[in-house]
Amino acid sequence: MINKSGLSVAVLIFVSTVFKSFAQNTPDPGVKGPFTVSTGSYNLGDLAFNAPSFPKDIEMRGSVHYPSSLNGGPFPVLVLMHGRHETCYKTSSPSVTTEDWPCISGYQSITSFEGYNYFATQMASHGYIVISISTNAINADDNSIADRGMAARAELMQHHLDLWKTYNTTGAAPFGTLFIGKLDMKNIGTMGHSRGGEGVVAHALLNKSLGSPYGIRAVLALAPVDFGRKILNGIPFMNIAPYCDGDVSDIQGVHFYDDARYSDPLDNAPKHSVLLMGANHNFFSTVWTPGSYIAGTSDDWDDNYGGNDPHCGTNSGTSKRLTPAKQQAAFNTYASAFFRVYIGNEMAFAPILEVDDIVPPVSSTLGTADVFVSYHAPKSMRLDVNREDSENAELTNTLGGAVSSSGLIKFDICADDAGEINCSVSSSPDKEPHSGYKSVLGMSQLGMSWDNPTDSYENIISANNKNFSIYKSLQFRAAIDFSEYTSVSDLDFTVQLIDATSNVSSKSISAYTHAMYHPPGSQSSELPKVMFNTIKIPISDFTGIDLTQVQKIKFLYNKSTQGSIYVVDLALSGTSNVTSAETVHTLPAIHIYPNPTSNVINIDFGKNDKSVYKFLLYNMFGELLYSSESISGNNQVIDLNNYSKGLYILSVLNGDSSQNYKITKN
Amino acid sequence: MKSFLIVFAYLTFSFSEFVFAQEKIKTEISSVEQKEQTVEFTITSSRPFYSGNNIHILHIGKKDFSLSKQYKKDKTGVITFFIPLDDFNGLTEGDDVWMSYGNKLRSDADERKDIKRFCKKNEKTCWSLGKFSKQVQTHDK
Numbered sequence: 001m002i003n004k005s006g007l008s009v010a011v012l013i014f015v016s017t018v019f020k021s022f023a024q025n026t027p028d029p030g031v032k033g034p035f036t037v038s039t040g041s042y043n044l045g046d047l048a049f050n051a052p053s054f055p056k057d058i059e060m061r062g063s064v065h066y067p068s069s070l071n072g073g074p075f076p077v078l079v080l081m082h083g084r085h086e087t088c089y090k091t092s093s094p095s096v097t098t099e100d101w102p103c104i105s106g107y108q109s110i111t112s113f114e115g116y117n118y119f120a121t122q123m124a125s126h127g128y129i130v131i132s133i134s135t136n137a138i139n140a141d142d143n144s145i146a147d148r149g150m151a152a153r154a155e156l157m158q159h160h161l162d163l164w165k166t167y168n169t170t171g172a173a174p175f176g177t178l179f180i181g182k183l184d185m186k187n188i189g190t191m192g193h194s195r196g197g198e199g200v201v202a203h204a205l206l207n208k209s210l211g212s213p214y215g216i217r218a219v220l221a222l223a224p225v226d227f228g229r230k231i232l233n234g235i236p237f238m239n240i241a242p243y244c245d246g247d248v249s250d251i252q253g254v255h256f257y258d259d260a261r262y263s264d265p266l267d268n269a270p271k272h273s274v275l276l277m278g279a280n281h282n283f284f285s286t287v288w289t290p291g292s293y294i295a296g297t298s299d300d301w302d303d304n305y306g307g308n309d310p311h312c313g314t315n316s317g318t319s320k321r322l323t324p325a326k327q328q329a330a331f332n333t334y335a336s337a338f339f340r341v342y343i344g345n346e347m348a349f350a351p352i353l354e355v356d357d358i359v360p361p362v363s364s365t366l367g368t369a370d371v372f373v374s375y376h377a378p379k380s381m382r383l384d385v386n387r388e389d390s391e392n393a394e395l396t397n398t399l400g401g402a403v404s405s406s407g408l409i410k411f412d413i414c415a416d417d418a419g420e421i422n423c424s425v426s427s428s429p430d431k432e433p434h435s436g437y438k439s440v441l442g443m444s445q446l447g448m449s450w451d452n453p454t455d456s457y458e459n460i461i462s463a464n465n466k467n468f469s470i471y472k473s474l475q476f477r478a479a480i481d482f483s484e485y486t487s488v489s490d491l492d493f494t495v496q497l498i499d500a501t502s503n504v505s506s507k508s509i510s511a512y513t514h515a516m517y518h519p520p521g522s523q524s525s526e527l528p529k530v531m532f533n534t535i536k537i538p539i540s541d542f543t544g545i546d547l548t549q550v551q552k553i554k555f556l557y558n559k560s561t562q563g564s565i566y567v568v569d570l571a572l573s574g575t576s577n578v579t580s581a582e583t584v585h586t587l588p589a590i591h592i593y594p595n596p597t598s599n600v601i602n603i604d605f606g607k608n609d610k611s612v613y614k615f616l617l618y619n620m621f622g623e624l625l626y627s628s629e630s631i632s633g634n635n636q637v638i639d640l641n642n643y644s645k646g647l648y649i650l651s652v653l654n655g656d657s658s659q660n661y662k663i664t665k666n
Numbered sequence: 667m668k669s670f671l672i673v674f675a676y677l678t679f680s681f682s683e684f685v686f687a688q689e690k691i692k693t694e695i696s697s698v699e700q701k702e703q704t705v706e707f708t709i710t711s712s713r714p715f716y717s718g719n720n721i722h723i724l725h726i727g728k729k730d731f732s733l734s735k736q737y738k739k740d741k742t743g744v745i746t747f748f749i750p751l752d753d754f755n756g757l758t759e760g761d762d763v764w765m766s767y768g769n770k771l772r773s774d775a776d777e778r779k780d781i782k783r784f785c786k787k788n789e790k791t792c793w794s795l796g797k798f799s800k801q802v803q804t805h806d807k
Binding site: 250 | 717719720732771791
């Protein structure tokens with residue numbers, strides 16, 4: 001029996017544990033910056049651009065937000081692209097809208113490109129030049145084109161960058177010389193909403209195919225479509241998924257993240273996905289939000305699915321829908337974090353994106369149950385234990401270790417092949433966004449159900465990878481299968497690390513996450529949804545075992561009488577696996593010097609067979625800077641003179657083995 | 667004078683199924699017309715269709731078509747789907763014809779057995795348009 005004081009101590013310990021895990025320690029990226037902001041606009045005409053991939057001419061129109069004092073610079077650049085929307089409204093009767101382009105007499109254009117002015121203002125206050133471009137002409141005709149106008153969106157964005165290159169070099173009307181030398185065209189982030197989301201991915205791929213004339217350093221897709229299942233590697237990426245999306249209701253943008261994870265063995269770019277509970281499709285844009293613009297606005301969820309859903313419907317007494325102000329604040333905060341990390345190099349905000357700090361920043365106006373983040377660490381900072389990417393993952397993990405289960409009533413990889421493209425959760429694709437549809441594959445995932453507290457799932461760690469102490473975190477993505485676990489209660493279970501002498505360290509995931517929630521909503525074919533979120537546990541929290549000799553990772557389902565979940569991406573992550581290179585490396589019999597360096601690094605292969613080595617140089621954002629397939633001579637020199645001061649990762653590959661080295665440029 | 671084919675597809679459906687008591691919304695196939703190697707399959711509704719980022723999909727049996735053009739005429743919604751002639755000729759008589767906004771049902775979904783009922787439950791994103799039956803007539807214009 002616990003006496004009163006004992007109970008108080010127990011409560012205090014519990015609260016302090018929870019507080020420690022959920023404490024918000026990271027600076028807030030959404031607060032206004034020090035710069036006052038000015039705005040401008042340009043309009044070269046409704047039919048000013050003839051895009052190669054589009055049958056009709058396109059407008060060249062946009063806005064710019066920038067620091068009023070353009071002293072110094074060049075400033076980093078963001079380019080924003082809105083999604084598909086009605087294009088014109090009748091001036092005398094704004095409720096009458098059309099999808100024409102150009103607008104006919106008596107009508108004027110809907111300025112969707114102005115819908116993100118609040119975000120442009122925020123980023124400009126931190127020293128960014130933010131351009132937002134109009135795509136009405138594409139929206140008027142894209143449904144009759146096989147790619148839905150995505151190539152045209154990419155070409156249009158590139159054409160705007162060409163125009164801004166002119167503003168940045170010689171200057172031109174309407175800005176004259178204002179922006180000469182002020183834009184850093186090698187440090188650009190792009191954001192696209194909805195069809196604009198796939199558009200910015202298409203643009204990043206186009207820019208790459210052209211030899212990267214512009215430095216696209218980060219791509220954010222906001223509630224995107226992903227009709228073309230494009231795969232973007234090598235550039236930091238973020239998807240933002242609104243749970244109550246009443247337009248792109250299958251939240252198909254999750255595929256950008258899912259598809260790119262393992263598609264390219266050389267991809268070292270981080271990937272993020274942010275799930276915003278209660279958010280709809282349109283409220284991210286003030287131009288699409290009722291009450292904020294004169295024409296063509298709608299609440300997409302209520303308009304398409306009514307207002308009665310207990311989570312997403314605004315008429316239900318239990319509605320968790322975000323107001324437009326809250327939804328825009330949430331976007332403002334998380335998009336700011338993304339661009340300030342990957343464009344602004346403000347690494348202090350990284351814990352928000354990497355699930356190291358799960359408390360939403362104050363500026364987001366959200367609670368911990370309103371937002372969930374997924375994080376796929378760069379390859380150089382990640383060791384995949386079990387990707388759950390094929391039927392074989394039920395038997396053997398990615399490291400080659402054995403996989404087993406005990407007592408589970410379901411233990412099955414699903415959504416991994418054409419015969420099983422989804423996981424039998426629902427007949428509606430809307431409820432299972434990560435899965436495939438028809439012949440298009442989805443994300444392979446491991447389904448597990450239990451009905452006994454001794455049920456478990458284990459991954460044996462292979463001999464070469466037992467030293468967990470060099471990693472920062474253990475992480476995986478998971479979601480509840482609402483079709484089998486029908487209780488509305490959150491789920492909890494235990495993650496155990498077991499060392500070579502059978503010492504066990506156990507952690508309840510509830511101390512680290514709210515992500516094992518029962519997904520809300522009951523709308524006919526749309527809700528609830530299986531949405532994966534990352535759960536991350538610091539390796540250092542697993543005390544009482546030898547972290548250099550970890551034998552197995554075990555999921556023990558001892559916290560509930562029953563449950564059903566899906567799991568993917570079991571991995572170790574963190575920078576600790578990168579060999580500290582303060583002086584000179586001689587591993588594996590390769591000599592890398594000098595380090596730190598101010599200009600070049602030399603790689604001496606000594607007597608090794610140099611032909612078997614390949615090396616890749618990444619910056620800390622995962623961007624591949626240099627790759628070498630063939631090496632001649634015993635010494636290889638990498639010139640860092642053109643790279644800025646900071647940390648770089650040199651990845652040396654020898655067959656299936658690799659070693660990463662941290663290089664410091666002074 | 668340019669000559670072209672007009673393809674009439676006679677669809678057997680009960681008109682009353684598309685008149686909802688409260689809103690009196692009427693949605694129907696208004697024309698099926700061949701232009702060279704494409705069949706233009708047009709659906710009209712007394713309420714404009716949602717204009718957003720997802721796609722309207724025309725389902726005829728297990729075949730899906732989504733290349734389209736959307737219009738508004740006053741308060742009427744119009745969507746024309748563009749179907750390759752070969753695909754159109756391969757369609758099966760008696761199959762269900764329905765339209766959805768987005769991917770609403772997996773191909774093996776039980777709900778497909780009674781698509782009218784499914785669409786009635788999801789009336790803003792699903793439209794049941796009867797059974798497909800085609801006869802072809804050729805006209806000179």
